[in-house]
Amino acid sequence: MAIMRVLPVVLLAAGASAQPVPTVPTLPITIPITIATTTSTTSTTSSTAPATCTCTGGTPTRQSFTTGVGTGSCGHLDADGNPGFFPLACGGLYFGGAGVSTPLPSTIPDLGTTVTNVSCNGTALTLSGTTPADTGGNRCSGGTNHHNACASNADCPGGACKFLTCSNAGCLFGPPLPVPNGSHSGAATSTCVINTVAANGAGTGDCAAGTTTSYNLPLGSALFLAGDLMPMRCSGGTAPGANCTGGGACGTTTACPGGGTCVNDTGRCTDNGGPCCSDGDCNVGATCESAACVGGTNDGKGCITAADCPGAGAHCRTFIQPCPICDPTTNTCDGGPNNGLTCTPGASPVDGDFPTSHDCPPATSLGIGTLSIGFKLDTGTITQTAVDTADQVNVFCGFCKNKTLNSFARKCDGAATGANCTGDGNCPAGQHCLPIACNPANGNADCAAATGFTSCGQRTSGAFTSNDVARTIVETGSPAGSQTTGGAAQPQTLVSIFCIPPTFNTLVDSAADLPGPGAAVLQGTVQLQ
Structure with missing residues (x-):
């Protein structure tokens, strides 16, 4: 005859002390465990062998x-x-619908490292x-301990500790990303x-194939509307690349240290490559553009895209710096609140x-808000196909809108029934003022309760170009092949398609044609350690 007894077992959860994770107090947890005894038989138990890793190299x-x-x-x-029309x-970042006026793609910075646990x-x-x-x-940015190692903001009086390569919530992803609008006068x-x-990284992979999946x-x-800094x-001189703009912006100067010369870094005329601040500085029929061709038959002349720069190896190099620069010659910040301080590119x-460089952040006063991006990376081929709704065709990303005004709802906590708002200050404590995401595959159903914004859609149909109205976005990654633990880094391409609010x-929103789809291709190297 079996006799059942319930024994209380107390487990202690050890507190964590490493920064930046806060200390967790020790908690007694009582769990009832049922143990069966018998007077006539002896029970035996077996355990499953732990999983074995067969990755080459350990x-x-x-x-x-x-x-x-x-x-x-x-x-x-x-x-x-x-x-395949476009x-x-x-290595490019794309965004917006067919009405985007910012020349694409924006360049994804190289040398950005992200480390995951495996x-x-x-x-x-x-x-x-x-x-x-x-x-x-991790390094302090700004303050009295600038450019020195840190574990938390407490180590950086007057500045901030920048978490550069980790992949949990609060860590930075890549260097600051400039998005110059090189369109004419843009x-x-x-x-x-x-x-x-925004949330701890999580996914899967395979060391034999060198894949990363979802x-x-x-x-x-976080967006900073900086224009050209x-x-x-x-x-x-002794400070090449430093900002020497006078109080009157382009065309006005301040002295450059060490005998340097203050030169135009705003634009070049399309006919003769002359420095310019506006079209009025160029000959009749020519325009002043914020980039210049490097190489090719139009070397030195103003350009908007690489198509303006014919010739093998020629490209269109921008003069716009929306993010402060870490000068690679002097290793000092050019522009921004840390101007003149030491930096590592x-x-x-x-x-x-x-x-x-995160040693050279933009001024907080230029911030216009933070967008939530559902970033998911893969080495395979991924696609997203637009749908047609009753109010708009070729919709990749849905947000509740007024179809007549083409304006988008802002509600507390992004709920269709939430209160209208223009900022977090209009919402109850703990809530945020957000757009209302909707699934265009459901038609307008997700927006039925959003009074005045009952249509589900994006700003303009399509994606990334006005050459045609895109129906499908296709991004193709590439795996690294067989990986060896502790071996050399191997080429890998990660791709992602997402929605931008x-x-x-x-x-x-007008220049970037938002809300709308986004796509990114990260071409780089992966290493198993």
């Missing part, structure tokens, strides 16, 4: 991915009856987020984007708006 604990300079094409857009560049079963990898303490390499709507991980890394993208910059000088800044 069991890994970490994986790091570092962005590189993108080359070639890694995807395309399809339109109805017009497949290529998507590797557990292994056979060749299958489980990827999870790392803490600032796991990865180290520089004023250029932005600097600081991406911060690595979920939601981002909070440095219309005039020093050439030569976070990217290569691949264009005129680089290298950026409105900023509710009229200038930015």
Whole structure:
């Protein structure tokens, strides 16, 4: 006859003390465990052997991915009856509908490293987020301990501790991302984007194939409407690249240290490459553009895109710096609140708006809000197909809107029945003023309760270009192949397609055509450790 007894067992949860995770108090937890006894038989138990990792080189604990300079094409857009009409560049960031006026793509910075924790079963990898303490390499930005190591903001009086390579919530993702608007007279709507991980990274992979599958890394993208921070910059002297713009913006100067010359860093005329601040500085029929061709038959002349720069290897180099620059010659910040302070470049000088660095942040006064981005990375081929609703065709991303005014709802906590708001201050404590996301596959049903904003759609149909109205976005990643724990870094391409909400800044939403779809291709290297 079996006799059942319930015994209380007390487990202690040990507190964590490493920064920035707060200390968790020790808690007694009482769990009833049922034990069966018998007078006539003896029971035996067996245990399953722990999972065995078969990755070459041993069991890994970490994986790091570092962005590189993108080359070639890694995807395309399809339109109805017009497949592959628009290529998507590797290393490029795309955003907006067919009405976007900002020339695309924006360049994704290289040298951005993200480290994940890894557990292994056979060749299958489980990827999870790392803490600032796991990865180290964090630095103070600003304050009395600028550019020195830190574990938390407490180590950075007057500044902030920047968590540079980890992948848990609160860690930074990549260097500051400049988004210059090189369209004619569009520089004023250029932005600097600081991406911060919004929730701990999580996904899967395989060390035999070198794949990453659905690595979920939601981002909070803080936008700074900076325009061009440095219309005039020093050439030569002891502070090359420093801002020397006078009080009258382009064309006015201040002295450059060490005998340098203050030169125009705003624009070039399209006919003869002469420095210019506006079209009036150029000959009749020519325009002043915020970039110049490097190489080719139009070398030195103003340009908007690479198409304006014919010739092998020629490209269009921007003069717009929406993010402060970490000068690679002097290793000091040019522009921003940390102007003149020591910095380490976070990217290569691949264009005129680089290298950026978290040692050189934009001024907080330029901030216009933070966008929630559902960033999910994969080495496979991913697609997103637009749907037609009763009110709009070719919709990739839905937000509740007034279809007549083409304006979008803002409600407390982003709820259709929430109170109207213009900022968090209009909402109850703990709530935020947000747009209302909706699924266009449901038609307008998700917006039925959003009075005045009962249509589900995006600002303009399509994606990324006015060449045609896109129906499908296709992004193609590439795996690294067989990985060896502790081996050399190997090429890998990660891709993501996502939705971008409105900023509710009229200038930015018009130039970027938001809300709408977004796509990114991160071409770089991966290493199993």
